[in-house]
Amino acid sequence: MARPPTDADVAGLLDASRGPLHPVAARTLEASLSVAWADPTRLHQPARRARALLDTAREVLADALGVRPDELSIHDSADRALELAIAGLRHARRRAGERVVAGATERSVVLLQPGTEPHVPVDRTGRVQVPEYAGALAAGGVAAAVLQSANGEVGTRQPVDEVDDLCRAGDVPLLLDLTASLGRDGGTALRSPTAGSVLVADAASFGGPPIGLLAVRTGTRWSLPGPRREAEHGREHAPPWVPLVLAAAEAWRQTSAAREMEEPAARALVDKVRRTAAAVPDVEVVGDPEARLPHVVTFSVLYADGEVLLEELAARDLVVASGSACTSSMLRPSHVLAAMGVLTHGNVRVTLPLEAVSPTRAEDVERLCRELPDAVAAVRQRLGRDDL
Amino acid sequence: MRGPAGVPVVDARGTRCPVPVIRLARAVRDLPPGATVVLLADDVAAWSDVPAWARMKGHAVSLHEEDEGWTVYEVVLGPRGAAPQDARST
Incomplete structure (x- = not known):
């Protein structure tokens, strides 16, 4: 297969934490501009076409996370998805407590959420200390726990299975942050496919545009305060811009095929x-x-x-x-x-x-x-x- | 100045990383193992970097924060030469 052309400006590029789009995803984005521009919640023909394309893309992205399409919502950024994920757990679990257990190497946006202090310490490699994490869960008053699958700055994998077991045993919902790893570590399969009650990923990690993916597993208590929102299973005020979602889905197809x-x-x-x-x-x-x-x-x-x-x-x-x-x-x-x-x-x-x-x-x-x-x-x- | 008489004091207040660590490294260069040096710094990066430097070089460090907004680092030099640099050691 001929190699698609890539951006000539990226010679020497060794910082792809938000890299250029996968070249095939970039072509998908360009092609989508003329067919998927419409607001998918409207009723006219262009909107219905955008809606159908969005549904297909959502299936692909849900598959990437190992969840069902009706569990997956799409957001403007991974940071936005993380904020919403925590807000929904905190609100649904407000009677259980206000604390959010999180390690000291979680993403800044996580550590800025209310209830996350004090942070669970990490070792010299950046891995969260499991006994301290268990202690923080056992201290009571916990609304939610957060764990990244791996740290995007230093690469260290976190003890996902151990923390997931602790959370299940303590009946605390776990938000698993896959923003640094999805599509880059373990290929299409998640390293721990059933871990976490809520999952967040960033399409940029697998060559897509930097949009946020939020999956709330069925049966998880999760709700936002205030009147029900109209879009994305009640999680957003407005639907995503469909061309970006199509580009994300194409990036996933390409990246998972090359794993x-x-x-x-x-x-x-x-x-x-x-x-x-x-x-x-x-x-x-x-x-x-x-x-x-x-x-x-x-x-x-x-x-x-x-x-x-x-x-x-x-x-x-x-x-x-x-x-x-x-x-x-x-x-x-x-x-x-x-x-x-x-x-x-x-x-x-x-x-x-x-x-x-x-x-x-x-x-x-x-x-x-x-x-x-x-x-x-x-x-x-x-x-x-x-x-x- | 803080510390017992004769202890060298490096005042790196007002400088930013990596300058405090560089001044400290200069100050200890010709001192024997066991000698003590005091560093004054107000750069927040020094909180991480002075202990990390000490670990890399095999020195011991203790720090205490002053009310005025800077930190006093007391460094006791370890033996010369090899220091553990294994990232897995904790």
Whole structure:
């Protein structure tokens, strides 16, 4: 099969936490503009066509999560879906309590919800401490629990099955956050297909547009305060824009079809980055080396400024991200790195794009591995820190 | 200044990461194992970074927050050379 054309602007792209669309999904989006633009809740012909397309796409995306279409709603962003997921559990369970049990490396939007403090501590790899999690559940007054399947910044997988068992035993609904992992870890199958009462995913994780997916399993007590909302099984005020949902469904089809090649290849590339970075003096590779997402790696460079390091790599046509506070836009370092007790400065994060999104990614990783020791030395020398 | 007489004090207040850790590393470079150094810093990243640096280098650190909005880090130097860097160690 001929390789579809990709965006020429992504040479050296090693930060795909929100990557470009899968090229086939991008073509689907373009084609959808003329056939699926209508509001699917209206009654005229274009609306009915949009509605039919939306129903098919919802089936595909529900299948991605292992749920039924009538359990799945679609939202403007994953953060919005996470907020709604927690709000619905808190409201439905308001008589049980107000607390939300969540680990310290959950996504910022989760940790900003009321009731989530104090956060359950994590170990040096970023994995939530199960005994402490159990203790927090047992303390009573718990409306809900939240756990990410894996952390999107450092890649570490969380103990999903253990926490799911604890929640079932304690009769506490678990929100499982798949936003970093769906389609990238375990192929089409979820690693724990029956875990969680509520699931949230981000279509961007598998090459789609950054829309949020929210599944509430049948039988889960979940409701929002106020009058019933009109769209998306009573969870949204307005239906999604259908072309985005069609693009998401196509991205899932493409990514799940390529899974057998994609994940081992990503894992091998990340292993190479981990080995190379660990060999540079005073560089700490963080996150679990084995129980991790195949496509994510983070390391921190002692005595280096995250922003300067990013610029140095950018000058070598390598596009990476950072969780350091030393970048001008952020005052605080990554809460994930801080909770793990690892170095937050000089941080470099690689989120590999899908091979279909960036066909040059293997060469880009080779180049990163070739350039990294010299880039680190150059940054330290330029700032007069090479003597430390 | 805080600390017993003769203990070097590095005042990195007003600087941001990674400067406090760099100044600290400079200050300890020529000191023997067992020596103590005090760092004053008000950058929030130093809360994570000074203990992480100490762990990487095999030093011990204790910190206490001052009312005025900065933190005092007391570092006791470990033996020179190898320090554990295994990300799995906790």
